[in-house]
Amino acid sequence: MRRAMLMIISAVLLLSFFSxxxxxxxxxxxxxxxxxxxxxxxxxxxxxxxxDEFQGxxxxxxxxxxxxxxxxYDLFARNNAAVNGxxxxxxxxxxxxxxxxxxxxxxxxxxxxxxx
Numbered sequence: 286m287r288r289a290m291l292m293i294i295s296a297v298l299l300l301s302f303f304s305x306x307x308x309x310x311x312x313x314x315x316x317x318x319x320x321x322x323x324x325x326x327x328x329x330x331x332x333x334x335x336x337d338e339f340q341g342x343x344x345x346x347x348x349x350x351x352x353x354x355x356x357x358y359d360l361f362a363r364n365n366a367a368v369n370g371x372x373x374x375x376x377x378x379x380x381x382x383x384x385x386x387x388x389x390x391x392x393x394x395x396x397x398x399x400x401x
Contacts, residue, residue: 315385316350316352316386317353317355317383317384317385318350318351318352318353318381318386318387319335319350319353319379319386319387320348320350320386320387321343321349321391322348322389322391323345323346323390323393324391324392324393325392325393325394326345326364326373326391327345327368328345329344329345329368330342330364330365331344331345331363332364332365333349333351334360334361334362335360336358337361345393354381354383355382356380356381357380357381358378358379358380358381359378360375360376360379360389361374361375362376363375368393371398372399374397374400375392375397377389
């Protein structure tokens with residue numbers, strides 16, 4: 286009798302473990318904000334400000350997501366080290382829609398060299 290009870294309890298625990306691990310992907314929330322990528326850049330760090338507030342430092346090597354509520358934002362970004370004596374700066378105004386990431390591409394080209 287004891288053995289049967291232990292087997293029943295084990296079966297119930299095992300079933301609850303497996304059912305708790307299953308999730309419904311249709312209920313997963315989408316991220317909202319900016320997805321920042323670079324084009325034509327060597328590897329360096331980029332300081333990112335949104336509406337004049339420092340958001341953090343990201344790498345030019347891989348995409349970075351900055352989560353924000355839906356709205357319109359002013360972005361300013363600048364690499365944190367001179368490359369061939371120049372620093373890059375990027376500015377722009379971007380609109381973020383609820384439930385989606387707005388892609389921002391920071392291009393390393395002469396037109397984005399910071400003014401002296």
